[in-house]
Amino acid sequence: MCQSEVPEARVGLNSPDPLVREAFLMAYDYIDYITRGGADGTMEPAPTACTAALRHAGDELLFRFPIFFKRWPRVFQNVRENTACPTLVGILDEHFFPPAPGGRRTDLAWSAVLSVYVLAGQMALHCHQRGMVVVLPQLKECVGAYVEKVICPEIRNKGGWSGFVSRFGEKQDLEGQVKKVCCWTLLTLALSIITYFMWKRMT
Numbered sequence: 065m066c067q068s069e070v071p072e073a074r075v076g077l078n079s080p081d082p083l084v085r086e087a088f089l090m091a092y093d094y095i096d097y098i099t100r101g102g103a104d105g106t107m108e109p110a111p112t113a114c115t116a117a118l119r120h121a122g123d124e125l126l127f128r129f130p131i132f133f134k135r136w137p138r139v140f141q142n143v144r145e146n147t148a149c150p151t152l153v154g155i156l157d158e159h160f161f162p163p164a165p166g167g168r169r170t171d172l173a174w175s176a177v178l179s180v181y182v183l184a185g186q187m188a189l190h191c192h193q194r195g196m197v198v199v200l201p202q203l204k205e206c207v208g209a210y211v212e213k214v215i216c217p218e219i220r221n222k223g224g225w226s227g228f229v230s231r232f233g234e235k236q237d238l239e240g241q242v243k244k245v246c247c248w249t250l251l252t253l254a255l256s257i258i259t260y261f262m263w264k265r266m267t
Contacts, residue, residue, distance in 0.1 A: 076088035077089060077092065083224060084208075084212045087211040087212055088205075088211075090114055090181060090211075091203075091207040093110060094119065094185050095184060095204050098122070098185035098188055098189050099188055099189055102126075103119075103123050113233065117229045117234070118178070118232070120232065120233065121182075121232035122181070122182050136186045140187060143191070145199050148191055148203060149202055149203060152183070152187050152206060156183065159179075160179050160180060161176065161214055172218040174231045174232070177211075178228075180207065180210065180211060188200055188203050188204075191203070
């Protein structure tokens with residue numbers, strides 16, 4: 065990364081616009097998360113609800129739809145340090161946010177927003193595994209700037225990032241809650257029975 069890129073990255077992370085600031089933070093956090101091993105790595109807890117939702121959704125996508133990730137190594141095979149960011153932006157424009165007739169982009173879907181970050185994570189992982197770690201700061205900045213330009217205006221109209229958290233944040237399903245309640249109930253009952261029999265023996 066050249067020195068001129070450092071101030072740009074700082075502007076994104078320190079943007080006065082909280083919407084933009086979150087977009088950059090998600091890019092930085094997710095790329096770090098992916099390149100450090102994901103859920104099995106050594107990352108500290110996510111700093112915000114949005115970054116936590118992104119990590120969780122990315123992990124779920126990998127677990128449930130591994131085929132989604134198998135095609136990208138072939139797509140990225142000719143990527144070099146100087147082509148990583150242009151390649152990523154080209155794929156995003158072509159596959160996720162193609163302009164609609166009249167030059168306007170199609171309606172935003174949260175799944176498309178997720179795909180931007182997940183794809184960037186896969187590009188970062190590819191570069192990391194091939195010794196092109198110098199590209200990672202550039203990719204973080206590239207993704208943050210892309211989301212700021214293409215996605216943030218529509219997110220603002222949707223009321224901010226809360227919809228992303230609602231859509232992709234980790235939720236405890238009803239079955240899991242019922243199981244937990246049942247387990248605690250059985251444990252409490254078992255302890256009560258043991259206590260009762262011990263009291264009976266002592267009396």
